[in-house]
Amino acid sequence: MNAPDRAGIRPAADIDMSSWWMPFTANRQFKARPRIISGAKGMYYYTPEGREVIDASAGLWCVNAGHGRQEITDAVSRQLAELDYAPGFNMGHPLAFQFASRLVEVAPAGFDKVFFTNSGSESVDTALKIALAYHRARGEGHRTRLIGRERGYHGVGFGGMSVGGMVANRRMFANSLLPHVDHLPHTHDPSRNAFSRGLPEHGGIEFADALERLVALHGDTIAAVIVEPVACSTGALVPPRGYMERLRAICDRHGILLIFDEVITGFGRLGTPFASQYFGVEPDLFTTAKGITNGAVPLGAVFMKGAIHDALMTGPEAMIELFHGYTYSGHPVACAAGLATLDIYQREKLLTRGASLEKEWEDALHSLRDCPNVVDIRNLGIIGAIELAPREGGEVSRAYEAMVGLFEAGVLMRYTGDTLALSPPLILESEHIGRIVDTTRKVLSGIS
Numbered sequence: 505m506n507a508p509d510r511a512g513i514r515p516a517a518d519i520d521m522s523s524w525w526m527p528f529t530a531n532r533q534f535k536a537r538p539r540i541i542s543g544a545k546g547m548y549y550y551t552p553e554g555r556e557v558i559d560a561s562a563g564l565w566c567v568n569a570g571h572g573r574q575e576i577t578d579a580v581s582r583q584l585a586e587l588d589y590a591p592g593f594n595m596g597h598p599l600a601f602q603f604a605s606r607l608v609e610v611a612p613a614g615f616d617k618v619f620f621t622n623s624g625s626e627s628v629d630t631a632l633k634i635a636l637a638y639h640r641a642r643g644e645g646h647r648t649r650l651i652g653r654e655r656g657y658h659g660v661g662f663g664g665m666s667v668g669g670m671v672a673n674r675r676m677f678a679n680s681l682l683p684h685v686d687h688l689p690h691t692h693d694p695s696r697n698a699f700s701r702g703l704p705e706h707g708g709i710e711f712a713d714a715l716e717r718l719v720a721l722h723g724d725t726i727a728a729v730i731v732e733p734v735a736c737s738t739g740a741l742v743p744p745r746g747y748m749e750r751l752r753a754i755c756d757r758h759g760i761l762l763i764f765d766e767v768i769t770g771f772g773r774l775g776t777p778f779a780s781q782y783f784g785v786e787p788d789l790f791t792t793a794k795g796i797t798n799g800a801v802p803l804g805a806v807f808m809k810g811a812i813h814d815a816l817m818t819g820p821e822a823m824i825e826l827f828h829g830y831t832y833s834g835h836p837v838a839c840a841a842g843l844a845t846l847d848i849y850q851r852e853k854l855l856t857r858g859a860s861l862e863k864e865w866e867d868a869l870h871s872l873r874d875c876p877n878v879v880d881i882r883n884l885g886i887i888g889a890i891e892l893a894p895r896e897g898g899e900v901s902r903a904y905e906a907m908v909g910l911f912e913a914g915v916l917m918r919y920t921g922d923t924l925a926l927s928p929p930l931i932l933e934s935e936h937i938g939r940i941v942d943t944t945r946k947v948l949s950g951i952s
């Protein structure tokens with residue numbers, strides 16, 4: 505694919521950066537030494553100066569079919585011309601129904617209801633609210649407690665932040681988080697599982713047993729447990745083999761709903777359409793966003809088993825069953841982008857392509873084991889993480905430095921704490937894997 509036309513692109517130095525307060529960014533540091541992206545095609549981003557940067561993060565874990573897909577552009581422009589917006593409250597338009605039906609077709613069997621949102625954070629808060637409403641509708645309104653996991657990330661709404669376990673995200677708001685929330689321990693145990701390939705084999709299943717202890721503490725007040733199948737935002741923490749099965753069994757034993765947050769793992773990231781299929785463990789609800797439109801237009805969706813939805817369909821027909829929704833739930837333009845995205849995923853078999861690349865991806869990543877300061881490498885599907893040692897005195901700065909060095913050397917990679925996180929578009933080929941790994945080796949070799 506050719507680089508996009510650069511006509512009209514302003515050089516980075518000409519951009520006034522004073523007004524935009526950037527999200528999850530050290531604004532002053534960034535603006536002193538900015539990294540600007542102004543175009544994208546296929547596996548590559550382009551800077552205003554025309555420099556090619558290979559995308560090893562699929563944007564922010566979302567551009568699974570690669571950048572600049574013409575089909576999505578066409579579908580979005582057609583839809584904007586035909587119906588730019590339609591309300592979703594007490595009014596419907598064909599595309600939202602059509603997209604929901606298509607999504608149900610690609611979801612694991614039994615997940616036959618979909619609620620539309622605009623983001624991962626909204627999907628998480630929606631799923632938590634549906635779980636609470638479900639119990640209440642069945643006469644178990646005492647189930648109000650939500651369980652998350654240390655080092656989990658479930659977005660930035662008050663619900664997601666409360667069940668989330670990222671210390672820095674919670675610190676500033678600690679006194680204002682939801683009550684009735686508790687957390688499972690995280691599953692990362694480098695003392696036993698460092699340099700695991702795929703699912704860690706050397707123990708950790710007992711981290712799931714902590715749920716039994718929470719049930720003992722809180723009795724039958726627990727409504728739902730929410731976990732990411734792979735905790736990506738804190739450095740791709742892969743759960744040990746057997747952990748998910750154990751968590752499911754304990755939830756079943758105690759009438760607790762299990763929610764998978766598939767905002768990252770959904771839409772092919774693990775080489776299966778959804779992570780539940782990779783693990784062979786079914787949640788009761790799962791959240792999605794990001795890859796659902798290939799990142800092109802904001803959209804999220806919560807999938808649920810029919811029984812969850814049906815439990816709320818018992819009152820008078822004239823009664824609104826769930827007092828919840830967003831102005832842009834099922835936005836026609838987002839649905840058009842989503843339908844075009846699903847067409848691409850299905851035609852190019854991208855929802856399962858990761859499975860055939862997983863071994864090559866794993867071998868390539870683990871070849872970096874001998875680079876300076878590397879203390880762990882993890883992988884699952886087309887996700888990877890390279891963890892670096894902190895500096896003397898515990899200073900966590902090597903991964904940030906590596907991210908900057910990589911961008912300058914032509915690779916876009918995420919970093920979190922001391923970990924570099926990789927999740928390239930699922931269209932990647934061997935040549936891209938080689939380029940990502942070779943550049944990473946060079947950059948890591950230059951960091952003391």
Ligand code: PLP
Binds near residue numbers: 623624626736
């Ligand atoms: N849940 C998970 C697992 C995520 O990784 C993210 C974002 O990275 C979110 C929720 C929040 O999604 P958003 O940023 O679209 O609100």
